[in-house]
Amino acid sequence: MTNPIAEKRDYExxxxxxxxxxxxxxxxxxxILSETEDHPDALAIFRRAVALDSSISLSTVYRTMKLLETVGAIRRHAFEGGPSRFExxxxxxxxxxxxxxxxxxxEFRSDRIEKLQDxxxxxxxxxxxxxRLELYGRKLRSK
Amino acid sequence: MTNPIAEKRDYExxxxxxxxxxxxxxxxxxxILSETEDHPDALAIFRRAVALDSSISLSTVYRTMKLLETVGAIRRHAFEGGPSRFExxxxxxxxxxxxxxxxxxxEFRSDRIEKLQDxxxxxxxxxxxxxRLELYGRKLRSK
DNA sequence: ACTTACTTGCAAACGATTTGCAATTGCATT
DNA sequence: AATGCAATTGCAAATCGTTTGCAAGTAAGT
Incomplete structure (x- = not known):
């Protein structure tokens, strides 16, 4: 994540x-995906892509996301309310x-929860x- | 759930x-909702409704579901892949x-999981x- | 460089759901 | 029981996110 170039190479x-x-x-x-820390949706990826090559189409973004998903390179999440987001x-x-x-x-991980689910x-x-476990919450006004 | 008429009355x-x-x-x-044990989607409700009154429209089903949801009478779930289902x-x-x-x-409930989530x-x-916690699984071929 | 299958952009199609509108209906009022 | 009006309906068209058909463009093995 600190070296986008190396990451990208591996990906390809x-x-x-x-x-x-x-x-x-x-x-x-x-x-874009390898430099990204957040969970962008297709439109966000499209916008970033267009900035680098204005000829890219939204369909291609969708097609590529689907491809990467079936290949197992990315994961798709359908959080409540919005469009799918990717990581x-x-x-x-x-x-x-x-x-x-x-x-x-x-992101978080709880082995204890996983175990209880099983x-x-x-x-x-x-x-x-x-x-699918999603917690929807708001930041605590910290002390 | 055993007495649909009484249930319906309360509902109204x-x-x-x-x-x-x-x-x-x-x-x-x-x-339909009060007699239902499963988690039907809008189309399923529509089909059952049309059987009782052929003039009912799908939009009305959707509008009614939304209304019941805001009033707190039903809950909507967007399980993976399919349309919203209601209970x-x-x-x-x-x-x-x-x-x-x-x-x-x-349906299940685990206080231990709830606690860990918190x-x-x-x-x-x-x-x-x-x-939102959803487990997607298949039946164990029981012993 | 040549070929062919894979990819693309575009626009149109898609499925689930929502909405504008004119016609209908619940129900509070007489 | 008849009246009035706002709430509700059915229908068709619109919406949103996403997918797809097609003709044109391109990767990459030869």
């Missing part, structure tokens, strides 16, 4: 391996806390394939 | 109190486990306003 190689052509729009979108895959599993005032997303599911006669 | 009274007119379509939709409000808080093969919804949020400097 990873995709080439998956049989994906590296085109100009894709390179640009990948660059790079590859990190460890985590859940999200969404600031309902700013839309900011904070227990609950098993008790109901199910095995979990995946889950 | 509750709404009248909230200043909502009881119209024919609304009465029908309320009847009567009023019961205790619970989360959902969705059978990814059948779409069936199982702890996590607080540790991050937030207070939870609401949350």
């Amino acid at each position: 190689e990873e995709l080439r391996q998956a049989g994906v052509r590296i085109t100009r729009p894709r390179r640009i979108i990948l660059g 790079q895959a590859g990190g460890a599993h985590h859940d999200h806390l969404i600031d309902i005032e700013t839309g900011d997303v904070v 227990e609950v599911a098993r008790a109901l006669g199910y095995e979990i394939v995946h889950h | 009274e509750e709404l009248r109190q909230a200043g909502v007119r009881i119209t024919r379509p609304r009465r029908i939709i309320l009847g 009567q409000a009023g019961g205790a808080h619970h989360d959902h486990l969705i059978d990814i093969e059948t779409g069936d919804v199982v 702890e996590v949020a607080r540790a991050l400097g937030y207070e939870i306003v609401h949350h």
